Amino acid sequence: AAAGGVGCMAGQIAKAHEARAIGIAGGPDKCDWLCQQAGFDAAIDYKNEDVAEALDRLCPDGIDIFFDNVGGPILDIVLQRLAMGSRVVLCGLIATEYLTERPPGPAYYSELLYKRARMEGYVIWDQVRRYPAFQAKLKAWYDQQLIKPLDDISVGIETVPDALSSLFKGGNTGIRLVRVSEDD
Ligand SMILES: NC(=O)c1ccc[n+]([C@@H]2O[C@H](COP(=O)([O-])OP(=O)(O)OC[C@H]3O[C@@H](n4cnc5c(N)ncnc54)[C@H](OP(=O)(O)O)[C@@H]3O)[C@@H](O)[C@H]2O)c1
Structure with missing residues (x-):
């Protein structure tokens, strides 16, 4: 969800720390927006690209920090590509949060052990x-x-x-706001 409200700020903050930021988002327009507007170094279109192949190409030495807004299959793909001593920030679970049945856990959590990595929940409050x-x-x-x-x-x-329902269909690019009055 790199082109969502949280993701586009996480990537910009990563860039402010001189990290290389790679976003994952749905569709070519969002990926262009991430590179042109949000300043990401690269973007992967998870709806049309092979995410594993793209990460292998873009991060040949592994991933140091994964800011996870989605969970599910993308988390598993990333876990297999963690760098030694890396960190996974669990922020959101949009890929699985609204399923009626509990999804299977990450199949590759063992990578946290092999890579001496840390996975930690993050809650804004x-x-x-x-x-x-x-x-x-x-x-x-x-x-x-x-x-x-x-x-x-x-x-x-x-x-x-x-505006609210579009959040669940990938309808927003950036932070979704509603201006309730022209005077605001
Ligand atoms: N921990 C905290 O304190 C905290 C605070 C705020 C938000 N959150 C969580 O962080 C996540 C992002 O929040 P946000 O406000 O940035 O949301 P947002 O702007 O609405 O972004 C959500 C984006 O998620 C993507 N998405 C939807 N279903 C997906 C799926 N199955 N797999 C992959 N991507 C999917 C869509 O973009 P695409 O078009 O790219 O698919 C959608 O635009 C949410 O899960 C939210 O609950 C956590």
Whole structure:
């Protein structure tokens, strides 16, 4: 979900730390947007490309940090390509979260052992106390043009149902917002 609200910020923050950022998203338009607008170094279209092959090509030395918004099969593909001492940030599970039956667990979690890797859950509410310091950091990166807001705005309270449901169909690019009044 690299072209979603969380993913496009995670990638920009990675770039601000001088990491190489590779996003995975659905469709060529979102992948172009990730490279042209969000500043990612590369993007993989998981709907039309072989993700495993693309990761082998783009990350021949393995993946140091995986910021996971989706879980499911993509997590398993990445686990097989972790670098030694790598980190997996579990943020979202959109590929499996709404299934009626519990999905099978990651088949390749053993890679965490072999690669001395760490997988840890991340929940935004645990970080509330750090907001002021983080906002100052964001502002500094913004001033240095290292990050930019990437909002996908619809206008009018009546657009809320469509704006919300589009999140589950990949309908947004960037952070989905609804402007409820022209004066805001
Ligand atoms: N841990 C936390 O504190 C925290 C906070 C906020 C959000 N989250 C989670 O982080 C994730 C992303 O949130 P967001 O606000 O960035 O959402 P978002 O902007 O709505 O992005 C969601 C994107 O997920 C992709 N997607 C949908 N189904 C998928 C599937 N089966 N496999 C792969 N990709 C799929 C779609 O993009 P494509 O067109 O590319 O498929 C969709 O646009 C969500 O799972 C959310 O619950 C966690």
